[in-house]
Amino acid sequence: MESITPRAARAPRWVRPSLGVFRPTGPSLPNAFPERSRQRRLLLMGAVATLPVAGAGANSKTLAQELGGRSQRSRTEVALAMLRLLRGIDYLWLSLGILGLLFTSLAEVASPPLVSAALFAAVQGLGRALLCQRATAVAAAALVGGCAECLKNFAFNMLRSRLVARLRADTFDALLGQELSFYDEVDAGELTSRLSSDCMSVYSYLSDVLSFFLRSGAVTIASLLALLRLDLATTARLAALLVLLWVCSEWYGRVTRSTGRKTQDGLAELGRVANEALSLLRTVRALGAEALHCRLFRKRNAVIDAAQRERGLALGLFSAAANGTPPLLSALALFFGGHMVLTGQMTGEALATYLLYLDTAADGALELGVEWSSCNDALGSAERVVALLASAKGAAKNRAGSRSKGARGDICFRHVRFAYPSRPQREVLTDLCLHCPAGKTTALVGFSGSGKSSLLGLLLRFYDLEEGGGSVTFDDVNISEYDPAWLRNHLGVVGQQPRLFRASIKENIAWGLRGVSEAMVKQAAETARAAEFIESLPQGYDTICADDRLLSGGQRQRIAIARALIRDPTVLLLDEPTSALDATSSAEVSQALEQAQWSERRGVHRTVIIVAHDLRLSMVQHADKIVVMDGGRIVEEGRHEELLELGGSYTRLVRDQRLPTEHTPHV
Numbered sequence: 001m002e003s004i005t006p007r008a009a010r011a012p013r014w015v016r017p018s019l020g021v022f023r024p025t026g027p028s029l030p031n032a033f034p035e036r037s038r039q040r041r042l043l044l045m046g047a048v049a050t051l052p053v054a055g056a057g058a059n060s061k062t063l064a065q066e067l068g069g070r071s072q073r074s075r076t077e078v079a080l081a082m083l084r085l086l087r088g089i090d091y092l093w094l095s096l097g098i099l100g101l102l103f104t105s106l107a108e109v110a111s112p113p114l115v116s117a118a119l120f121a122a123v124q125g126l127g128r129a130l131l132c133q134r135a136t137a138v139a140a141a142a143l144v145g146g147c148a149e150c151l152k153n154f155a156f157n158m159l160r161s162r163l164v165a166r167l168r169a170d171t172f173d174a175l176l177g178q179e180l181s182f183y184d185e186v187d188a189g190e191l192t193s194r195l196s197s198d199c200m201s202v203y204s205y206l207s208d209v210l211s212f213f214l215r216s217g218a219v220t221i222a223s224l225l226a227l228l229r230l231d232l233a234t235t236a237r238l239a240a241l242l243v244l245l246w247v248c249s250e251w252y253g254r255v256t257r258s259t260g261r262k263t264q265d266g267l268a269e270l271g272r273v274a275n276e277a278l279s280l281l282r283t284v285r286a287l288g289a290e291a292l293h294c295r296l297f298r299k300r301n302a303v304i305d306a307a308q309r310e311r312g313l314a315l316g317l318f319s320a321a322a323n324g325t326p327p328l329l330s331a332l333a334l335f336f337g338g339h340m341v342l343t344g345q346m347t348g349e350a351l352a353t354y355l356l357y358l359d360t361a362a363d364g365a366l367e368l369g370v371e372w373s374s375c376n377d378a379l380g381s382a383e384r385v386v387a388l389l390a391s392a393k394g395a396a397k398n399r400a401g402s403r404s405k406g407a408r409g410d411i412c413f414r415h416v417r418f419a420y421p422s423r424p425q426r427e428v429l430t431d432l433c434l435h436c437p438a439g440k441t442t443a444l445v446g447f448s449g450s451g452k453s454s455l456l457g458l459l460l461r462f463y464d465l466e467e468g469g470g471s472v473t474f475d476d477v478n479i480s481e482y483d484p485a486w487l488r489n490h491l492g493v494v495g496q497q498p499r500l501f502r503a504s505i506k507e508n509i510a511w512g513l514r515g516v517s518e519a520m521v522k523q524a525a526e527t528a529r530a531a532e533f534i535e536s537l538p539q540g541y542d543t544i545c546a547d548d549r550l551l552s553g554g555q556r557q558r559i560a561i562a563r564a565l566i567r568d569p570t571v572l573l574l575d576e577p578t579s580a581l582d583a584t585s586s587a588e589v590s591q592a593l594e595q596a597q598w599s600e601r602r603g604v605h606r607t608v609i610i611v612a613h614d615l616r617l618s619m620v621q622h623a624d625k626i627v628v629m630d631g632g633r634i635v636e637e638g639r640h641e642e643l644l645e646l647g648g649s650y651t652r653l654v655r656d657q658r659l660p661t662e663h664t665p666h667v
C-alpha cells in the first residue's frame, strides 16, 4: 500500500509547478528539465524503496512449488486467471478506469506541443489573442488530464479494493479447505504471512499495471513516436541513452526488490529468534544460553545490514544514472537540435517541443524499467495465489461423497500400507489389518512412533490411502466413498492437549454447530463431568477461554470431551487423552471418558478407539480388545488378561510402567 501514496501524489506533468520555471530564453531552457525530472525521479526512487515486498524470494520459490505451482503457469494464464476474478460491477470500474487512463495519456502526450506553441506565441510576439488561445488550450489539456486522472484513480482503486478483498477471502477459504498433507510440506505460519504479502503484492501489481505501467508505456511510446516524427536522426542518436536509462532502472528495480526480500526474510527470522528466546527466557537463563541467543540474533541482524548496504550502493549508482542521463540527453538534443535551428532545418518551437517530449520519454523509460520488475514480481505473487486457489478447488472435488442414513460404527482396516506424503519413502503402517467392532472399545498401545495416531488420522481422512495401500471401511463401506464432513460428524475426537478457541465455554462446546440449545450444551458438559467446575466459575458458561492459565489441563480436556459429545458421535476417538495430565486430573478425565462411552440419546454403547501410553487406565484394561503396535505393525491382540498370559510385548510394556501384572488397580 505504501507504493500508492508517493505515486498517486505525482501530479500530471502539465500541472506540476516546475513547469512554471520554464523560461523562454534559450540558454536557460535545459535547466528547467533537470529540476522537474529530479523531483519526479526522487519520487520514483522513494516509491521503489517503500514498495511492499512481493513474497517471491528464495523461500517463496519453494512455496510456489509447494503450493502446487509445480505446473508452472505462463504469465498470460496468471493474468487471465486474475481477470476471471472480476464480477459484475467490476467490469464497470475497469471500463471507467481504462477510459480515464486513455484521456490521461492523451492529455499528457498532447501537452508538449501545446506548451511550446503558447510559449512561442509569447516569445515571437504573435499577439495576446493567440497567446490566450494557446494558453487556454494548455489549461484545457491540464483540466482534461486532471479529471481523467481523478476518474482513473477512483475507478481503479474501487476495482483493486473489491478484487483484493475477494482475493483475501478466497485465499483464506482455500487455506482452510486444503488437505492436511498440504500443511506437512509447508510452514503454516510462513504460508499465511507469505500469502497475505502476496495478496498485498497483487494489489500493488494491479495498481502498477493499471495506473502506471500502462500509462508510462503509452506515454513513452507516444513520446518516442513524436520525437521520431520531429527529428528522426537526432532521436536515433539518443535512443541508445534512453535504452541505457531503461536498463539502469530495471536493474535498480531488481536490486531493490531482491534486497527488500532479503530484508523481509531477515526480519522474519530476527523476529523468530527474538520471540523464541524471550518466550523461553526461563529455559534460556537456566541453561545459561544468553550468549548463544545474542550470537544468533546478531547473525540474522548482519544479513539485514548487508542487504541494506547493497540497496544503498544500488541507490547511489541509480541516482547518478537517473539524474545524470536526462540532462545529458537534453544537452545532446540541444547540441544537435540547436545546430539544426541555427542552420534553419528546425524551428525553435519544434526544438522546445522536442525537449519536452524527450523529458517525457526519459521519465517514462525510468518509470517503465522500475515498474517492469515490479510487475514481474507481482505476477509471481499472483501465480502463487492462483495456484493455491486452483489446488483448493482440486481438494474440494476430492471431498464429494455419499452420506449414509444411519451409522453403526463398525471400523475395519484392511492390509493398510501408509507413508506420509512429506516422507513417502518411510512406511509408517505396514500391511496392517484391524477390526474395531461396533459398540466395542479397542485400545491401541505400543511403543512411541509405532503408528497408533496415524491410524486415527487415516480414519478421520486427514490423509487418504494410495491405490494399492489397502482400505479403511466404516460400516463395510470404504471411507473414501463418504463425504468427509459426514464421516467426521460421526467421529468424536479428543486429543492429547486440546486447544480451546478464544470464545466462551458455551461457544467452545458448541463450536461449528448451528442451532444448539443451552440445554444441549449443559447436558454435554454434565456427561463430560465438566458442569460442576464450569458452574463454579464467576461467569459460568460465559467465561471466555482467553487465557490457558484460567483452566487446568484436566478442565480443558473435559470441555473438549463435552465438545465431542454434543455431536453424539457414533465413534469416539481418544488420542492419549490423559497423557498430559497429573494424577488427579487424569482420574477426573478418565471418569468422564468412562461415561462418554455410552450414548444417552441413542441408548447404545459407542465404538471407542483409544490410543494410550498409560496402561493403568481402566478403559484400556477393560477394553474389548487391546492392540499392541510396533513399527507400523500389530504384534499382539487380545484382552488384558490374555495378553498378560502371553508374556510378550504387552507384558513388557506393563512391566516398564512398573504396574502389577495381575489385578491391576483401576484408576
Ligand SMILES: Nc1ncnc2c1ncn2[C@@H]1O[C@H](COP(=O)(O)OP(=O)(O)OP(=O)(O)O)[C@@H](O)[C@H]1O
Residues within 6 Å of the ligand: 184, 420, 422, 423, 428, 447, 448, 449, 450, 451, 452, 453, 454, 455
Ligand atoms: N505429519 C507427519 N508427517 C510425517 N511423518 C509423520 C507425521 N506424523 C507422524 N509421522 C511419523 O509417523 C510415525 C508414526 O507416528 P504416530 O504419531 O502415528 O506414532 P504413535 O504410535 O502415535 O507415536 P506416539 O505414541 O509417540 O504419539 C512416526 O515416525 C512419526 O515421526
